[in-house]
Amino acid sequence: MSVNSGLNGISLLLMQGLAGKLLGLLSLAALGLAVLVGLDGVEWALLVIALGLCWLAQLVNGVAEVLLGSAELAFTRPKDIADYSAAMLLISRFVAALLIAIIFWP
Numbered sequence: 001m002s003v004n005s006g007l008n009g010i011s012l013l014l015m016q017g018l019a020g021k022l023l024g025l026l027s028l029a030a031l032g033l034a035v036l037v038g039l040d041g042v043e044w045a046l047l048v049i050a051l052g053l054c055w056l057a058q059l060v061n062g063v064a065e066v067l068l069g070s071a072e073l074a075f076t077r078p079k080d081i082a083d084y085s086a087a088m089l090l091i092s093r094f095v096a097a098l099l100i101a102i103i104f105w106p
Contacts, residue, residue: 002086003090005082005083005086005087006083006086006087006089006090006091007087007090008083008086009059009080009083009085009088009090010087010090010091012062012083012084013055013058013059013062013084013087019058019061020058023054023055023058027051027054030051031047031051034047041103041105044102045099045102045103048098048099048102049095049099051095052091052092052094055091056091056092059084059087059088063081063084063085066080066081066084067081
């Protein structure tokens with residue numbers, strides 16, 4: 001998996017129409033609200049898990065749409081499936097790194 005393919009997959013997700021854009025906007029809003037409220041470490045960890053699962057679910061949905069041909073996308077190429085898969089790996093590793101940082105931060 002290359003980071004470039006993962007970033008391409010995230011880019012495809014964000015261009016996927018309203019769902020991808022809304023997910024990005026709501027994720028930023030949730031993070032901003034978390035900063036304003038002042039979450040503790042456990043709450044941050046739960047928020048990171050929840051957001052990570054949402055992003056991964058949206059990527060799985062994108063792969064399913066491409067595979068089933070139901071995507072209303074102009075970029076339904078076989079490479080897109082690999083990019084979505086790489087994006088899933090990239091996001092899951094990013095979520096894991098964030099959780100490790102939250103858990104072990106002094």
